[in-house]
Amino acid sequence: MTWKTTDYTGWGRVHSATGQLARPERTTALAALVKATPAPALGMRRSYGDACLNDGGRMIDMTRLDRVLDFDPQTGALHVEAGAQIGQLLKIFSPKGWLPPVMPGTGLATVGGAIAMDVHGKNHHGAGSFGVHVTEITLMTPNGPKVLTLKKNMTLYKATIGGLGQTGPIVSARLQMLRAKGDVMIVTERRVEGWDEFLALLDASEATYTVGWIDATARGDQLGRGILEEAETGAGLVPAAKRGKRIPVDAPGFALAPSVIRMFNAAYWRRVPDKGRTVVKPIDDFFFPLDKVHDWNRLYGKTGFHQFQCVVPIEAADALRAMLERIAGSGLASPLAVLKRMGAGRAGYMSFPMEGYTLAVDFPNRSAAARLIGELEAATVDAGGRIYLAKDALAWPETVRGMYADFSAWSKAVKSADPHGHYITDLVRRLKLRAA
């Protein structure tokens, strides 16, 4: 049977959908589906909100189309099916001296999803977004596969990268892998005492991979304290990471009580010695620390959680500081909070990145958190920044449109690629992105 009625959610488990899913295992099966019943594609559902949902409608699960179609060990040029997971590519290619050019915080994200969200990683300040390294995309259209390149199909190509799946299912993509010295990470961890020091360190960092963990519960003099991680790939031998644990049940609400989180964060911060340290880690440990705990989203209980992520221009750093103050003052933040310097590299009309600072903070799904996120979104607009649609579950149409300067170009390209709105998802519907 082709279609299966399923209840499914995004990673944050705040939004859910009931609808029919198909899961083709061959390109020919995908072609037949898109011809007869075009529907948006989904991957591993690692988008937090409703980008990967189509309540009451159909979606095509791409996870079984996950094969490497071609690889040139001399140049690192890779052709891969869209359902392949970034972590799988890391596992296959890092022993051969090649890495996925950009890796998001979870290795479970698929190549198709990485393109549709134009994801970024810890090397964004130097390498740009995932889409920057894509050289060719094959879309499945009702008339069969269509190969896109930036040169030949500029508008459709740029509407597809970061395009939230609105140009149709991606079958496969060619991308340029990154040369690596080896498959271990040499990581320098430094305690950071406060906000100004953090920005200064991020600005000055010359490492290939840089990321900051921030204690979003620390206030006053300690506001913005955290840990800066700078890393390079290297050759060496480290034991592989231990097998992952699984969260078997939804955690009770008190597990994330503010006092518990404040204590956890303080201890986590002190974990790194005062003078810093350099450690050697298995490569997947560094890139995908949370993947070791399967279904960690269940830690937030059955009501789920939100992640707020915004980016603001360099000159709006003070506005970001004010946002962090508001977050710390609220006592609502979870331990998962990240601060990072972003470069300008982006590849699609609707790509999230811009030169500046990005802040990501998780909140358990409570009404106070939803209100706070609304305020943070407004502050992001005022600061000339953007929110990340891969994470968003709460924004309003008016908030989002103004954030994306190329929205009308995207809108036009999408309208021509999908005039009947077959690929509309819950996120696109909520934000009225196709209602131009």
Place this chain on the structure above:
Amino acid sequence: MMSQTWIILGATSTIARSFARLASERGDGVLLAGRDTVDMKATATDCAVRGAPLAEVIAFDARDSRSFAAILKRVDSIEGTLSVAVFVGSMPSQDEIDADPSLILGTVTDNFTGPAEFLTTIAPVLEARGSGVIAGIGSVAGDRGRIGNYVYGAAKAGFHTYLSGLRNRMGRKGVHVMTVKPGTVDTAMTWGMGKLPFLAQPEKVAADILRGADRQKDTLYSPLIWWPVMTVIRLIPERVFKKLKI
């Protein structure tokens, strides 16, 4: 250790693809045999990148014994241990079969007589080499005829009995034959069937098959929970069983 090459029949099936991938990752060669050569080419490249020293595609149709010769010819020049994994099969629903009894012939050919004819053809080649494993994928459905899919079950039961005899024959010449009985697996065949008991992921079943082959298991239930479940189901007296709907 000498290199091992797997002839994988029905290589487009979900479990076969997982199996080919796992075998490749540990350095075994894979000869992918099936009807959809375009799709198998994609799997072959994937296997080669993952470490298979040999990853090739060969056209094979369980319903056409003329397609067997090409495989025999090809393996002639492959050195080392030669093993076979049979994933060929088809499962029309019992309702479809009841409406069109002519489907029975194809079901029996795909699940039993086709693979049996191929294995009987290649048996002397393996015997002459004096090594290797034949892993035949049957089904828990072959353990007892149930109202829900007894034609498929009957074909698999026939295949089980064939494999048992083949084991008896080939064991004497150093070739091991393993009967695999998977339960419900999350494949294209079971997608959309509603909630299924003990649904296993294809990667898990593939890993069980590879490990079972290494350890020369005779009969392997995968996942293992099906061994007690089917033991109980087989013990139910026919007098009672005929009234049940399980």
